[in-house]
Amino acid sequence: MAREVQITFDAADPGALAAFWADTLGYEVQGPPGDFESWDQALEAMGVPPENRNDASAVIDPAGSGPRLFFQRVPEGKQAKNRVHLDVRTAPGLTGDERMAALEAEADRLVGRGASRLARHEPAPPLNAGHLVLADPEGNEFCLD
Template sequence: MARDVQITFDCADPAGLAAFWAEALGYQLQAPPGGYESWEQALEAMGVPPEGRNDASGLVDPEGSRPRLFFQRVPEGKQAKNRVHLDVRAAPGTEGETRMAALEAEAERLVAHGATRLRRFEPEPPLGTGHIVMADPEGNEFCLD
């Protein structure tokens, strides 16, 4: 039986973190429900008070093939290293210095959008192709692979 997958992020600022990941992955904000031109209009009609309008945010792949991303506000901050993380495939099909140059360029672009660079792992053939460990604006680790 086929199943859909949604990736959920617990966070302090759903709209802000969603904006980062939309930029990182080429996703877009999920459209508001039918009959509404904006989420602000929909939330107002649903009676959601202003202080609750950044409690959640959803992103979708414009092509419709990758999983939906959901961001939900939680009261506690990040406590420890992620047990699961995303690998952002920023240089598929490349090797060596070409690969690492592409990863460095993507790391620089994401730092400009609020990411933090944590560590670089050099290629170690035959199986280690090299990658860069990053953190999103709320400290969630991910790899540029």
């Protein structure tokens, strides 16, 4: 039986990191439960104090096919290179200069949203089509592929 997967990120600012990844993936921030109009209303009703209302956030695929991403506040910052990372499929089906131009355009957009550029790997056919390595606003590495 296949299992549903959630990808969890440790974060200093779960709300901001969730907003970055929602924009990056075309996801949306998961709405509040029940009939609440906002998360602040829901958390107030649950008795969550204001200082803990950014302890967690989540984003979901509006089409319902991609995994949920969950962001949880932790006290420590990122310590080392990720052992697992996301590949954001930005240029499927494109090759060569056209592919790298599409990757560069998306990298420029994401840098404007707080990402950092880390590396560019040129195409080396037949096994490497070329990709860019970036880091999200909290330093988590990911690839534009």
